[in-house]
Amino acid sequence: MAERTVKIASASGLHARPAGIFAQAAAEQPATVTIEKPGGSAVQASSMLMLMTLGAGKGDEVTLRAEGEGAEESVNALADLLEKDLDAEE
Template sequence: MAERTVTIASATGLHARPAAIFSKAAASQPAKVTIEKVGGKAVSASSILMLMTLGAGNGDQVVLRAEGEGAEESVNALAELLEKDLDAEGA
């Protein structure tokens, strides 16, 4: 299992556009990935609806976990996304 804690950089957190971009990227990963706010309940990273229930805002820390083939690569790719402002033009 791969795990990484990341701080959300998007100005609006994981809402609307950033959640859509992130869930699509998570769905394309070879490993099954979950995300949770630190101390919260883990949800599927590929579900936009579940991402919205996290209430993860700008500056919040989340934990990404992945299991299966390509787990480490999946966590790293998704962490890279969260460390960018996905609200910004061209993100």
């Protein structure tokens, strides 16, 4: 299992556009990835609706976990995405 904790950089957190971009990227990963806020429940990173239920805002820490083939690469790719302001991405 691979795990990494990162801070969300997007101005609107994991809502609307950033959640859609992140969910699509998670769905394209070879490993199954979950995301959670400290003290919260883990949700599937590939589900835009579940991401929005996290209530994760700018600067919040979240933990990504992945299992399966390519787990480390999947976690790193998605963590790198969260560390960008996805609201500003074209």
